[in-house]
Amino acid sequence: MTKINILTNKLFFISLTVVIALYTLGMNKNENNQEGKIFKNIYIKEIPIGQLTIYEAEKEIEKHYTPKDIQIKYKDKKWEIKESDINLDYNVDRALKKAYNYNRSEDKVENIKRMLSLSFNERYNIDLHASYDESKLSDIIQQINKEINVNVVQASIKIKESGEIKRTNSKEGIEVDVVRLKETIYQMIDKKNINEINLPTNIIKPKINTEDVNSINIVLGQCSTSFNDKTSRGSNIYVAAKSTGDTLIMPGETFSYNKATGARTWSNGYKSAKVIVGGKYVNGEGGGVCQVSTTIYNAALLAAMEIEEVHNHTFSSHYAPRGKDAAVSYGYTDFKFRNPYSHPIYIKNIVNNGAITSKIYGYSQDREKLYIKTEEKHVKDKINVKTYRIYLGEENNKIREELISQSEYKIK
Structure with a gap:
């Protein structure tokens, strides 16, 4: 390598170091000016919360994502599962903490990289991960079962020694489709979109029906x-x-x-x-x-x-x-x-x-x-x-x- 090339490379690295240093100073100054605020171009569920305080960001998120009570209906019956009944939580505070600390980690170099990326309009989006108490939900659904479920009745036949035939009719049963109901609730919670649910049920056909015994x-x-x-x-x-x-x-x-x-x-x-x-x-x-x-x-x-x-x-x-x-x-x-x-x-x-x-x-x-x-x-x-x-x-x-x-x- 020639002396001219060595000199050129040294000048390049010196210039790059100066630029980074100056930018870092600017970042630090900007961060000091934004003390207590989330860095720009950070989003939660595609909602911009950059340059907002945690409190302000929380209010903004709550406009769009707030846990609601779950309404279930079946014919003339209605049930309401309150969000507190199943400990439904969108965990907004966890997402806000993650957003606030995104450029405040212990790794200073990584913080600089992230601020550089965000400053050049690179987005950082954080999802909301909902949680609920599955056991409490199951208990509530079990109570609904007791109100709705009807046992299937098999038709029966009894022939006496005299040849007289006694018959009883069959009757269809009804049961809540627990798997489908839970899946519907899970999907609504996962998508943070709570709507009224028409209670899914299954008709249980008798194995021995009236026509059989007749x-x-x-x-x-x-x-x-x-x-x-x-x-x-x-x-x-x-x-x-x-x-x-x-x-x-x-x-x-x-x-x-x-x-x-x-x-x-x-x-x-x-x-x-x-x-x-x-x-x-x-x-x-x-x-x-x-x-x-x-x-x-x-x-x-x-x-x-x-x-x-x-x-x-x-x-x-x-x-x-x-x-x-x-x-x-x-x-x-x-x-x-x-x-x-x-x-x-x-x-x-x-x-x-x-x-x-x-x-x-x-x-x-x-x-x-x-x-x-x-x-x-x-x-x-x-x-x-x-x-x-x-x-x-x-x-x-x-x-x-x-x-x-x-x-x-x-x-x-």
Whole structure:
């Protein structure tokens, strides 16, 4: 580098230092003249507060941003959430302090940079960060809930042993949309723009409505089997029939026998009776429950239910023909069927005088014309049985055939 270049650079830095020094003196003088005031070109929420005292700036901000009470209405009801109820605060004092101290930090060089920038019309804008007590707001909304919320009422049906049908109507429920209400309040507070709110609510539709229960008007299929009601086995049949009866199954829903009865234990009302385990008769809790599942199974076959799971016994049953029994074992084998209709069905079990009758009620137009057929084949010490459901037309002609199950029984 030449001596001329070195001299030129020295002169440049000296000149720059002098300019900064002079400007700094001017700034200090200007700051002294503006003692107690916010530096120029400082804004809060785009409102100019430069060259104002904190008090003056506060009054200016309050013209535009002052917390208001929140008004909520629903039909002829109105609620008012006072800003003091939820400690609503726009924190103006915090923003003013930040504005005042912007060029008064402990870093003198940084202060000079900021004053230079502001003096050359660079803006510095400060936002207002609102705050409120979420817990207090939730408590208030909960009180509104109690005034507005209406529980949904499901339609119900009860069929007596005589066949008399008792129905109750459904009713829609109403609930405050708490999430949407809180979000609306939050957005208003965040934007510092409080307006009246129309209370958001949700209509709760019943899962079982009046039309559903009104559609149940006829027996789609039924079956009866007999038993000795003076034994422990007979007692178990009563218990199982009660737990699986008076059951409404909605369109597309699946009935599970094991789910309906629960575990066949003493605590659930079952007694010890003969059951088949490993091909042998032994005493066990819940003996007799298979007769109830079998009786319902045969009613379900005639009602054209969609059989999803069914198992046969090791040996032929005395209460049902081969191919028409439904063996169950809690936790192992179940009996399940699905309601294939667009209307609900209702299981009614009647137990008296040593007989159990299962009826499946439904909509008259869903009733199918059909019968059940079994085919047996003897193979050595076993009997193989195929069970079919045959559907008939208007003139009793066969229109289709459905294989339901394939069973295998040991010959005693």
